Amino acid sequence: MKRPPSHPTLPFEDTAADDQTPLEVTIRVAQPSLLGTQAALETDVVHAIEAADWRASLDLLARLRQAATAAQADSIDEAAPTLSALASNAPDSIEHAGTLIGDIAAKAPTNVWLRHVTATLVRLALAHDGTDGLAARLDAGAFPHVYRVMTASDSDRSASGPFQHPGQGHLLARALLRDALVRGLPISLDALGDRELDVLDASGLSPAWYPVLGAQERLWDVPRDRPSTAEVSAVLDTPVPDDDSARARLFWQAYRAWKAQRQPNDIVARTRAAMKQLHPELFARLG
CATH class of the missing domain: 1.20.58 (Methane Monooxygenase Hydroxylase; Chain G, domain 1)
Structure with a gap:
């Protein structure tokens, strides 16, 4: 039986390449009994964020922080204010989605937990307003972050990923780009990491x-x-x-x-x- 990796990676944990090619995303199979307490907690945090259970996400991150390395603790501390804001205003999370995503894009676009938050907010906004409605909420500075998170999500093969069908993240990202361009949003295509747009x-x-x-x-x-x-x-x-x-x-x-x-x-x-x-x-x- 093949043993699970001792330090499995989380979705969105890899960083962007220097040439701005699309992010590579790896996903850990959710088998907490095989992976140990720390890895199981990481999986639970991801699932809580995907379920938009912001309070549970905060509580689980607090537990995860107790045994975290300094770098991991910094990442958790960086994500906590955004999750706190969402937990305090859960019914209005869609109304604040554009602002929160913009803040994430400006301050911590590579934070693993906040990338999951972005993916969840995007999914909720799309279900509520469609691609045109989400395009209306985003500014040009946040758009590359959103586009890259959406296209990277296609590599997340977990059953509870943000977009449930293969390739759906890329298709929706393209439709979002179309609607943003129709609205006249000034977007740098080079920043999107999608060479087909050349x-x-x-x-x-x-x-x-x-x-x-x-x-x-x-x-x-x-x-x-x-x-x-x-x-x-x-x-x-x-x-x-x-x-x-x-x-x-x-x-x-x-x-x-x-x-x-x-x-x-x-x-x-x-x-x-x-x-x-x-x-x-x-x-x-x-x-």
């Missing part, structure tokens, strides 16, 4: 066009909700703007309206005509 910066287009270009490159899907009749009319009745960003936003809106159509109709013809006017080269890629 095609966007290499396009020569301004970031305002990235939502459309990313959809054409199959980096993300177009949102499935159908625009209302009023929204479609607003798109079709708007004159072609002179401003590049305004043209990009209008193209994206026309693109969404076109993709939402189930069969050939007047809207299909008019949205295609609008996109051809707004950006002939991107329109030509539609086929």
Whole structure:
């Protein structure tokens, strides 16, 4: 029988590489009886954070600290204020998610416990508001931290991980990026550690066009909700703007309206005509 490692690693414990490639994540199989008291406590803390049981997380970390090394104790002490704030305002954790994630990103983005907190807050915010709602809560400084935590979570194969299906963290991170770009959030793609995004910066287009270009490159899907009749009319009745960003936003809106159509109709013809006017080269890629 293969023995478990004497010093198993926690999810998110590895640090970012110098070249900002995605974080490698390892997960310990949750078998406390094989791993000993300290390792079992670490697993329990992770599970408590994933369950958003902030008070239990604090109590378990306090127990873990009693036998911790100096470095481990520093990590626990660094995480405790954020967990205390969450435990004190548990019903409002979604409302404060953006602020808390921003604080973590600014002060302790590599802290193992706070990376789990970020993953849990992201999961709760997505369930409550979707990717567009979460994008509205984040600022540009916090976005790389969130993106990297979400994509790293795909390496967490535990049954109780933050995103339950293989690859879901990466798919949701891409959708979140799409919605943040639609909102005009100034994001450095280089900081995200996702080399497939290089095609966007290499396009020569301004970031305002990235939502459309990313959809054409199959980096993300177009949102499935159908625009209302009023929204479609607003798109079709708007004159072609002179401003590049305004043209990009209008193209994206026309693109969404076109993709939402189930069969050939007047809207299909008019949205295609609008996109051809707004950006002939991107329109030509539609086929």
